[in-house]
Amino acid sequence: MRPQLTETEIADFRRRLCDVAERLFVEHGVEGVTMRQIAERLECSAMTPYRYFRNKNDIFVAVRAAALDRFSERLEAARRTFGSPARRGRAVGDAYLQFAIEEPDAYRLIFDLSQPEDANYPELAAANARSRKTMTDYMEDLVAAGVMDGDPKTLGLIYWAGTHGLVNLFMAGKIGEGELRVLHRQMTQTLARGAQRMPDQKPRRTRAF
Numbered sequence: 001m002r003p004q005l006t007e008t009e010i011a012d013f014r015r016r017l018c019d020v021a022e023r024l025f026v027e028h029g030v031e032g033v034t035m036r037q038i039a040e041r042l043e044c045s046a047m048t049p050y051r052y053f054r055n056k057n058d059i060f061v062a063v064r065a066a067a068l069d070r071f072s073e074r075l076e077a078a079r080r081t082f083g084s085p086a087r088r089g090r091a092v093g094d095a096y097l098q099f100a101i102e103e104p105d106a107y108r109l110i111f112d113l114s115q116p117e118d119a120n121y122p123e124l125a126a127a128n129a130r131s132r133k134t135m136t137d138y139m140e141d142l143v144a145a146g147v148m149d150g151d152p153k154t155l156g157l158i159y160w161a162g163t164h165g166l167v168n169l170f171m172a173g174k175i176g177e178g179e180l181r182v183l184h185r186q187m188t189q190t191l192a193r194g195a196q197r198m199p200d201q202k203p204r205r206t207r208a209f
Contacts, residue, residue, distance in 0.1 A: 014052050017042060018063045026105045030060055030113060061121045064113075067106035068127035074099045075134035085141040092138045093163065093188055100167045101177060108171070111164065135160045148195045155195055162187050 005013075020041045024033045035056055039046045053059045078095035081088050100107045110131070119125065136156030142148040148155060163184060170180040 010052070017049060017052060018059065018066060021059050022063045022067070022105055022109055025060060025063065025113060026108050030056070061124045064109055065124045065127040067103070067109050068131045070103070070106060071099050071110060072127070072130045072134045079134070079138050079141075085138075085145040086147055089138045089142055090188070093159070093184060096163055097167065097180065097184060100170070104171060107167070148192070150195055159188065159191060162191065
């Protein structure tokens with residue numbers, strides 16, 4: 001009779017399975033990965049992954065939600081940095097870059113791969129909403145403090161788009177890590193000058209996309 005696994009053993013195997021699946025999804029895309037390939041990488045029987053997940057989509061959801069939550073945790077911690085809203089905003093930007101540098105597979109999984117419909121996977125929907133919020137919340141701090149002028153969500157999306165573009169150049173080998181950081185700082189400073197509230201200027205709302 002098969003021995004009963006402990007909760008720790010189950011959690012450890014699920015974590016190992018998700019680590020393996022993350023690399024395979026990034027290497028081959030979701031459609032190019034099979035449950036059998038995952039089992040082969042884990043050096044277990046072809047049926048073992050089915051004891052932990054119903055199918056490949058469930059694995060992808062678990063892997064992507066975990067990556068999104070790790071990403072969000074980095075940005076949320078940066079927003080809690082002691083100091084002015086501007087300093088916290090810089091910390092959030094630096095945390096975004098650091099995540100991409102340290103966890104490139106997870107970054108690609110988050111932003112480069114398509115996903116199942118959120119409505120069918122509440123865990124993924126929640127992780128997606130959390131990550132989007134972390135990339136605009138710090139901008140609300142800047143607007144509330146009078147440092148920036150405009151709609152916080154729109155401004156946050158503009159900064160996100162610029163940062164993501166630089167990260168893509170870095171991951172494609174077009175720029176190095178040092179250049180990535182320098183260009184990111186210059187880009188954010190340039191965007192900030194364009195969105196700064198001028199003296200005696202009434203707050204305005206930026207039209208959302």
